[in-house]
Amino acid sequence: MSEDRLVGGEQSVEDRAIDAALRPKKLDDFIGQHRVREQLSLVLHSALRRGRAPDHVLLSGGPGLGKTTLAMIIAAELGAPLRITSGPAIERAGDLAAILSTLSEGEVLFLDEIHRMARPAEEMLYLAMEDFRVDVVVGKGPGATAIPLDIAPFTLVGATTRAGMLPGPLRDRFGFVGHMDFYDPAELEVIVGRSAGLLGVRIADDAAAEVAFRSRGTPRIANRLLRRVRDYAEVRADGLVTRDLAHAALDLYEVDAQGLDRLDRAVLRALLTKFGGGPVGLSTLAVSVGEEPETVEVVAEPFLVRQGLLARTPRGRVATPAAWAHLGLTPPAVPGPAAPALFDVGEEAD
Numbered sequence: 445m446s447e448d449r450l451v452g453g454e455q456s457v458e459d460r461a462i463d464a465a466l467r468p469k470k471l472d473d474f475i476g477q478h479r480v481r482e483q484l485s486l487v488l489h490s491a492l493r494r495g496r497a498p499d500h501v502l503l504s505g506g507p508g509l510g511k512t513t514l515a516m517i518i519a520a521e522l523g524a525p526l527r528i529t530s531g532p533a534i535e536r537a538g539d540l541a542a543i544l545s546t547l548s549e550g551e552v553l554f555l556d557e558i559h560r561m562a563r564p565a566e567e568m569l570y571l572a573m574e575d576f577r578v579d580v581v582v583g584k585g586p587g588a589t590a591i592p593l594d595i596a597p598f599t600l601v602g603a604t605t606r607a608g609m610l611p612g613p614l615r616d617r618f619g620f621v622g623h624m625d626f627y628d629p630a631e632l633e634v635i636v637g638r639s640a641g642l643l644g645v646r647i648a649d650d651a652a653a654e655v656a657f658r659s660r661g662t663p664r665i666a667n668r669l670l671r672r673v674r675d676y677a678e679v680r681a682d683g684l685v686t687r688d689l690a691h692a693a694l695d696l697y698e699v700d701a702q703g704l705d706r707l708d709r710a711v712l713r714a715l716l717t718k719f720g721g722g723p724v725g726l727s728t729l730a731v732s733v734g735e736e737p738e739t740v741e742v743v744a745e746p747f748l749v750r751q752g753l754l755a756r757t758p759r760g761r762v763a764t765p766a767a768w769a770h771l772g773l774t775p776p777a778v779p780g781p782a783a784p785a786l787f788d789v790g791e792e793a794d
């Protein structure tokens with residue numbers, strides 16, 4: 445469901461075509477993520493100096509934050525070929541063996557969604573990462589034998605949106621782990637400006653800021669919103685994206701000033717108007733907006749929590765004061781501690 449959303453972080457079919465064109469190719473052109481960039485630069489440059497393949501790299505962070513882009517940059521900086529695959533594509537250990545055994549020396553293997561790889565493949569990967577060796581099992585049952593096969597030294601770049609789901613032994617085999625954070629609006633503004641240049645979109649600075657601000661800290665969403673405001677400016681005006689046009693276009697697509705879309709607001713509104721701000725259970729909240737609990741939990745809630753609009757508590761979902769303010773509603777008066785009884789002078793309390 446989230447793939448259909450203008451503000452979903454996952455890659456849509458349209459994104460796939462355009463993502464490649466908008467990817468920075470060098471570490472110096474990669475905007476934001478200063479810490480990861482600097483750490484990675486050291487890892488890569490020291491490996492280049494030593495003439496050795498660098499340590500394996502794990503990149504963790506939400507969808508659309510630039511993990512694939514960084515993997516491509518790593519290969520480019522090393523001047524090495526890049527092979528791309530993903531966890532779900534590796535269903536059996538044999539699938540992985542086929543890839544590993546055909547890697548050339550120094551090649552970078554990008555394994556996206558590494559947390560979704562099949563278990564037996566994962567175990568094969570441990571050995572490959574550590575000793576550049578795979579054990580190919582020949583035969584079945586008691587007669588099965590493992591034939592060790594040397595593979596060329598390579599660098600694994602793993603990407604995951606769920607670092608916590610990776611088994612410890614796998615995590616420990618990465619020499620460098622980079623945690624990618626959400627981008628701040630100033631960084632996204634630079635990304636929007638850069639992408640506009642590449643796509644030939646004329647956009648005013650304050651319009652780029654407007655797009656950046658509504659992009660939920662995510663470059664992929666920023667690039668997507670940029671394309672929608674471009675369409676609007678081309679059809680309804682002369683193509684120049686001004687702040688007012690960006691505003692009008694994003695309002696039309698129901699992406700509000702804080703980056704919330706229709707679903708986010710529906711969840712928040714139900715929480716406030718039907719349940720007085722909570723606490724309310726997830727399934728009750730989901731039914732009230734006509735969605736599956738999973739959709740509410742996975743698609744809407746993380747951003748609402750991150751924006752400080754909703755809190756998950758053991759008793760259920762609760763709206764924060766900022767949620768009332770965001771939807772322009774007044775919270776019900778909080779029944780304070782019982783007011784002290786008033787007595788006439790001279791009268792004593794019991």
Ligand SMILES: Nc1ncnc2c1ncn2[C@@H]1O[C@H](COP(=O)(O)OP(=O)(O)OP(=O)(O)O)[C@@H](O)[C@H]1O
Nearest residue numbers: 463466467474475507508509510511512513663664
């Ligand atoms: N730091 C950045 N500077 C400029 N553009 C960026 C940056 N990070 C990401 N982008 C752009 O955002 C888009 C999405 O990036 P990318 O595909 O690398 O994200 P991802 O984290 O790999 O996503 P997923 O988890 O869905 O695979 C690309 O078009 C890329 O050009």
